[in-house]
Amino acid sequence: MMNIPDSSNPRVVIIGGGFGGLSIAKQLKNRNFQVVLLDKHNYHNFQPLMYQVATGGLEAGTIAYPIRKVVQEHKETFFRMANVEKVDTFGKKVISDIGTIYYDYLVIATGSTNNYFGNKDIEKNSMVMKTIPEALDIRSLILENFELALQTNDEKVRRSLMNFVIVGAGPTGVELAGALAEMKKAVLPKDYPDLDLSMMEINLVQGTNRVLDAMSEKSSKAAAKYLKNLGVSIHLDVRVTNYDGNVVTTAGDLEFHSQAVIWSAGVKGAAVDGVNDAVDRASRIRVNDFNQVEGFEDVFAIGDVAAMYGEKFKFGHPMMAQPAIQQGELLAENLERLSKKQSLKKFVYNDKGSMATIGRNKAVVDLPKLHFNGVFAWFVWMFIHLISLIGFKNRMLVFWSWVYNYFVFDRESRIIVRPYRKKKGIEHGN
């Protein structure tokens, strides 16, 4: 049972405590609503720094923040850790694994999930990085592969264990490839002096003709140059067709023998069951300019899961933190207007730009009217990520880890806390 007390204020149920869900919950703090926030995890996950957890640069706790702590001073906000199974829009209720809750207004902020485009082999055998446990799985796999590489006398197996194939050269793939390349240069030679690290390969495979293809050409070119200088092999216009746990096959002749394939080639909306008529081909929920789900006045979707089609964004806004935050902020205001029977304000996205880092001292930044890269871009990248983290302590811990790692050329968290091997049925050599 959820055990939420009755209130004279209208009840807003928010599904998801990510960037969008927390943004609206914070804005509703001093308004006349009872807020019930549901999430399957009890923490907010700062996804932009997850690749650093996966490569041992940061501890998982530094990029996670307890949702209860965010809302603890909100008078009429209740958090419940619950996995929402479906919504019943006729009965105005949300059904979860811990019980049912009625709403006056419903906000779906469930984010996105991995898209394997229907390929079950890739889903079963590759690694993904959407959640903290998944990032920790990648960390374990990387380290376990090196341990195994030391134990085998079969060169083919050893090469396969040390061949990292990253599918998808968006920001996640590029940042991960850069971090792995830095590990190869500075950390692994110290940890594995008896292993021939020239055998280690980092292959970045991209289906289109450039890396970071959602960013400017200038940033894309700079990122490709940085990656090549770090020893990453970039394969453009290559479509991966399968991965059976041992061999990555592509639409062309290229194939990779690898025991470490990371899939960052696709995401889709994590729509909840119950608003199915409004779900588009990318599993996002179609909303109007006020984030109202198609066909409803009292059901809203924000963030990655929401598809607000417009002239500029034909398939909806980019799946990034800023649209989610900005939609959450405006929706809080619109809910108040709705409850007062006032007209609603249209959402207009304020594009603040995008950025990616490629290893030490290098980043690319696209602002609406300015593109730059190099060391200054790297400082900007660090600053923006630090101030975006929730919690002073997390900011301090991340800052300290970065300073330490920078000067000592280290990645502290090279620990296999939770072995990953064979969890997904991957064979790791002999």
Ligand SMILES: Cc1cc2nc3c(=O)[nH]c(=O)nc-3n(C[C@H](O)[C@H](O)[C@H](O)COP(=O)(O)OP(=O)(O)OC[C@H]3O[C@@H](n4cnc5c(N)ncnc54)[C@H](O)[C@@H]3O)c2cc1C
């Ligand atoms: C590795 C990685 C790196 C990224 N880097 C960047 C970056 O550098 N810059 C940038 O702008 N964006 C980045 N993004 C994208 C950004 O994280 C998302 O766009 C943003 O998180 C979207 O916010 P959201 O609120 O829609 O969803 P999320 O923040 O994903 O939150 C969704 C929440 O819903 C919860 N949830 C989902 N389903 C259920 C359910 N059925 N029941 C209960 N709870 C549920 C989840 O637990 C989660 O807490 C990155 C994403 C990834 C994966």
